[in-house]
Amino acid sequence: MKKTTKKIIQIILVIVVVLGFWHVLKPLPKGIYTKGQTHHAASEDIVFLSDLTYIDSQQNRQSEQQIFDTIFTMIDEAKSYILIDMFLFNDFLGSEKKAYRGLAGELTQKLVEKKKLFPEIQIIFISDPINSVYGGDISQQYKELEKAGVTVIVTDLKKLRDSNPLYSAPWRMLGQWWGNTSDGGRLPHLMDDRRPKLISLAKKKLFILPLALL
8 A cells, every 4th residue: 555655656746747847848839939139229328217115214114116107107108009018016915014105006097097088099908817816816906907998918828838847837737626716715815815815625626636646
């Protein structure tokens, strides 16, 4: 019995390792990589923008968000087209009790107001499924943008290579079969402990796990 259990564990580990290597090295879809021409800019045309957060001499936290303030100005000046590609776009605070500047909310409202003032302007917002915790939480920002008529595109990661095989390989092998749902689950929300729990353990999916182990 012990030999059988050990053999099964070894087989599972081999499959996990193979899966990890494949999804790190697999071919990318055509058109995903494009190399353009090299363009040179004069040093006087380059402007450095920084975001600074620090504690001042009175022990108060200060934030200077030059990057986002510039983005907001560019949105105000846009006439016909706005394209934004942003990775982290949510209001998750983790275990932090003091709120940071609500940049995701500010940007959402800026785009919503722009669309109301100029209904004919085309606004495309590209982001990552991490903002909905891969289907485990509802992105209020996405909902508001879509309601206002902004085109929201969430990147399909399934066709791309995995950046973290230590996590993704076990997840593909064992975790994904349990499913995910924004209605709540049993595992903690790792990005904000005040949000609903994640991962559904629906009974109708229990039969899939044994198949994944074969």
